[in-house]
Structures are given as C-alpha cells and as structure tokens.
Amino acid sequence: MIGIEPAIAMGMIAGDDKKELMVISDVTHKQVEEVRNFLDKKIIKTHVYPGDIKLYIRLEISNGEDNVLLEIKHTHTNVTRILKNGKVLLSQVCNDGDFNSSLTDRRVLTVKYIYDLAKTIDIDLIKPIFEKVITCNSAIAEEGLKGKYGVNIGKMILDNIESGIYGNDIRNKAASYASAGSDARMSGCGLPVMTTSGSGNQGMTASLPIIKFATEKKLSEEELIRGLFVSHLTTIHVKTNVGRLSAYCGAICAAAGVAAALTFLHGGSYEMVCDAITNILGNLSGVICDGAKASCAMKISSGIYSAFDATMLALHKDVLKSGDGIVGVDIEETIRNVGELAQCGMKGTDETILGIMTK
Template identity: 45%
Template sequence: MDQNMYQQYVNILKEELVPAMGCTEPIAVAYAAALARKTLGELPEIADVIVSGNIIKNVKSVIVPNTGGMHGLEAAASAGIAAGDADRELEVLAGVTEEEIPAIRDYLESHEINVQRADTDRVFEIDLRVYKGENSARVLICDRHTNVVKIEKNGKPVFEKDCSGDAETQKKTDRSVLNIEDIVEFAEKADLNDVEETLQRQIDYNTAIAREGLGKPYGARIGQVLLASYGDSVQNQAKAWAAAGSDARMGGCDLPVVINSGSGNQGITISLPIIKYAEYLKADHEHLLRALIIGNLTAIHLKTGIGCLSAYCGATSAGAGAAAGITYLYGGGMKEISHTIVNTLAINSGVVCDGAKASCAAKIASAIEAGLLGMNMYKQGSEFYSGDGIVTKGVENTIDNIGELARDGMADTDKEIIHIMLKKRA
C-alpha cells in the first residue's frame, strides 16, 4: 500500500469514528436548532422545522437525550434552542444539566414549533428557521449530519456553500479508495500510533453505553432478554452487548457513542462483538485494534454504496463488518474475511429500516447472528456461490450489488415506509 492510500485510510477512520450523544438524526435537528438560535442571538418565539421524510422516520419514535424522556422533532428542536451548545455539533446536548431540562419542556409547551415535511428529493435535509419579532435566522443542513450549507440572518446569507453535496464530499477523503483487499492489508500493517486514540475511544465509549443498557430498563431491554434467555456464551454476549448499547441510545441515555457511517447503532454493532470475541479469545490489544480497523472500514465500504439513509437497515452492513473483524481474530486473512462478508450479506440483506426506535436493538442482534453464521459457514467449508440470488463472483462485485439493491432497488420501499409511518390512525 503506497503512502498516499495509507494516509487516506487513516483519515477515513478519523473522519468517521467521531463521538455523538443520542440518535444522530434528532441530534442533527438539535444542532441545527442550536445554531439557528445562536445566529438569531436571542431566544426565538417561533420555530419552523422543515425536514425530509427520512429525518421524520428516524426522529419520530426515539427519545432525545437530556430532555427527561421527550421524543420527536419538536423535542429535538426545543432542546437545541433552549439548552444546546452549537459549537459541540453532534454532542450539542451533552452539556445539558438537570436544572436545564425543565426549561426545554417549558419551551416546547409555551412556544410555537411547526413541523412539516420538506418538498425535496433529498434523503437528508434539515431546514430550521427561527423568529423573534422582526428578526429571523435559518440553518440548512444537507446530506450529512453536520454539513451546514446555509446560514441566514434576517434573510441575508451569513454562510453559504453548494448544497449539491460535492463541496462537502471534497473536504472528506474519497471513500471509493476502500476495498476489502487493501482494508485487510492496511489493518495488518498499520502503525497503530496513527489510529489507536480513535479506536480506543470507540472501545471505551461503546463499552460504557452497552454496560449502561444491560444495567437499566431502557427500551425493550433486548440485551437483557438475550442474556436471560440464551446464557453467556460469547456468541450471545456479542449480540447482547451490542443490543444493550442500542437499547440505551434509543431510550435516551446521555452517554456518548463513537459512530460509524453517521450512525451510533452501526458503531455499536461493529465494535461490541469484536470486543467481546477479543476478550473470549484472549487476544492482545494489538489484535483487537487491528480487528476493529477491519470491522470499521468494511462497514464504511459497504455503506458508501448504500448511502447515508435508506430503506436498507444499516445494521446489516455493520454486522458484516463485525463478522469480518471477528474472522481476523480467529486468524482469518483476505480469503476468509471475503467469504464471511459475502455469506453475511446473502443472509440478511433486505431487512428494512423503519426509523430509529427500540426495535433497532433486535435488528442489531439479528445482524450480528447473520455475521457469525456467515463466518462459521466458511469455517465449516460451506459458502454461498455466484448466482445464489444477489451473490456474484468476487466480494467487491457482491458489495456493488448490495449498494445497487439498497440505493436504487429499495428507493420506493423507503417512500412506502415513510408513508405508512406518517398515516394518521384512529
């Protein structure tokens, strides 16, 4: 691997594996709201929250952290306006104190907050507008959670850049350089001093929130149910700890996580199984870090073709990444890791994303189970072959097929999911 590509791989890990507190879509809304208030310079009387369908889908049911259990777009916007720190971006609500929580609820109950679906073809768009008397401010975020493309004060631009996404993409390392062969080579040869801080933060943060989820009754308690029902085998612990991290996140826990591909759930799904298997196998710290490199970069590679938000559940790609990292811990190389990824994708691809909520934890457990089955299939001399459904010859070609399925084939599915979720029921 040449030095330029090596540095690109380091940069991708550092760009993707960043801390966030709470589900990233409501936190992005809170960030936009906090930035709008900061731009306005005073507490607004009215807020308009205009968002794409996928934002509605991923904010509708999840509890916003540090709000005392409130959920939904109005709660996210209120929290950002009343108590958020825009300078902290995806940790915008991390500094909210117990004393400030009543102010968030009071703002929600005493001010006008209007939510509407944006007339846009964009999957990811947040248009947050606030008003106080004759003054107004606007913040527009497109394509990524912190990709602010426009800030206005009283109708005049304060900041503006191309909303096509190209400008933001150019600032980030090109993800198209990723491929499984080079990911494995990079993981095996990387100077860990270049990535250890990033990966250790992922270990520390994601383990802490999983432990929190196992200790308290968050969400549907999927992690706790798994341990109570199926025991403490390493296979079950891998699923239970990851599910518990999601239980806590979806239940409004205020602990941060280190995300992957813009998602805390995906960051948890990749890291916790690898961590638990490293403990079980008594792997040294170096092998744990190298396994996490493989897991994280594999998931990012898969998600690049799928897109940020879609009808394709991101836990599936994250589960494939986790299985790839665990395969490495068992001594697997390029061949074994590639077959594990293909087997995993053949099993669970097509699971739909119907928004962030308690059941995400169960989908995470299913995705990890598929990954472990995919790994053990190849260990037992079994595999799926080219022509078995969407599987084709070569891991990269199969990954391309998954991207096409999720990005193009499931586009109408995504619209129908949003339609179903927004239907008024008696």
C-alpha cells in the same frame, strides 16, 4: 417524548446551537415541561419536502409579526440559508456534488486490501485509536447492562443466559453486549461513543462483539486490535458504497464488518473472509433504517447473530453463490450491488418511511 415534533420544540426552547450535534445535551427538567406544554398547543406541522436531496430540512417559523425561514442541506449541521421577513441573513453556496462522495478518497479500499493490511500494519500505528474504541464503547455497553434503557434487549439476553433459557456462549454474550450499548445510546445516555462512518450504533456494532469475543477467547491485545481494524474498515467499505444517507440499515454494514473480523480472528483465509461478508449481505440487506431509536438495538442483536452464522458457514466453506439474489460474482461486486440497492432501490422506501413518520 420522541419524534420530529418534540425534536423541533426541544431545539427551539432548550437548544444551544454552539454545541452542534449535541444541541440538546443540557436540557433541564423545567425545559422538558416547557416543551410538553408547547407541544400540547399542536402548532408544529411537518411535511415531507419533495426533491432529490437525501437530507433536506426547511423550517418556517412565524410569531404573527416576524417570519423566519431556515434551510439545511446534506449534513445535519450544514445551514445554507436563513431569511427573516424576506431579508437574507445567511446564504451559503452549496455544491451538491461535494456531498455525494465520501470525505476521503476510499477507492483503495477493497476486502483484499483490508485483509492484507490487517496482517501487516504496524500495531503501534493503530493501537491508540482502538484503545479509545475499547474504553469508550465498553463503558456504554456496561452501563446498558445495568440501567433501564429502551426495551433493554441487551440486558434481556444476559438475564436469559444467566437463567439458563439462552445458552452461555460467545454468540449470545456478544449480541447482549453490543445491543446493550445501543439500548443506552438510543435512550439518551450521555456516555461518549467512538463512531464509525459518523454513526455511534455502527461504531458499537463493529467493536463490541469483537471485544467480547476476544475476552471470551482470551486473545492478545494485538489480536483484538487487528480484529477491530478489520471490522471497522470493512464497515466503512460497505457503508461507503451504501452512501451517507439511505433507508439501508447501517448496523448491517457493521455486522458485515463483524463477520469479516470474526473470520479473520478464527484464522480464516482471505477467501473465507469474503464468504462471511457475502453470507451476511445476502441475508440481511433488506433491513431498513427508520430513524435512530430503541429498535436499533434489536436490529443490532439480529445483525450480530447473523454475523456469527455467516462466519461459521464461511469457515466450513459454505457460501451463498453468485446469482443468489443480489450476490455478485465476487465480494466487490456484491458490495457494489448492495450500494445500488441502497442508493437507488431504496429511494422510494425512504420516502415511504418519511411519509409514515409524518402522518
């Protein structure tokens, strides 16, 4: 079962609101059957709610005697209003402006700042964070390569490497590893993931290709951690411009981070790192986000393949030029252009996607 209606039914029948985003983590087989039976009644109706708020959920429930209305705004756990039979049970003041910016002041973030800091930061300050990234995200990638999850794109790539159809190279191995993690995550695997910008898929995309690259190249632990630092901070920088919620695929933000980190680990200059990011953003910025599901793993593999291409081009001093579509005069303008595309240009795209999903 996938989709909005099953999610609503699952929450009603088996949800535990105290677990917040893990609200349906302990669903039993019996409850799954209850959900199926409930869905067969076809009493859940969904509609796209008009308005400018990027995340708005309104639930209206009636059993014939009582009527309940619940409203959620901006973030998935931010319940702002509950009414029962017209009586206010909860009313939370919600300043929309507070949700249109990042949780921290990220004005200092530029690619130059990230590059310079990655070169000089005391490794002991960041090592504990990235040790967790390596442990958690590697575990779910390994699980994704063993089990049957989603369309199994990660395992498919690995199987074709082993059979000789695909080349036994770092690029294919990195794509396999990263997409396997997403295969498992998007299919309900309960293993934890270290996120980036609030997203498990972005966290895995930004880390797993770099982990695999470092393993294959026998890089030191310090080199790996500095590479992960570049990847994750670049991802956050691009994603900050894209915004919290957009029809712009977050895996592409993370793929830009991968391109930056690969170039950095190859010994590339600051200018080359900028060129690698430019190459990938100029290539894949049209990829849409249409929800968290099995196809995310396929988008991740596409992003990883493109990240390697973007890196190799940059290392050979080949880069998309200013004026090539959304490519700006420098990397920061290009990233701002991507943000404008995501927040303004793709607003209609988001509405169309929602319309398709709620037909």
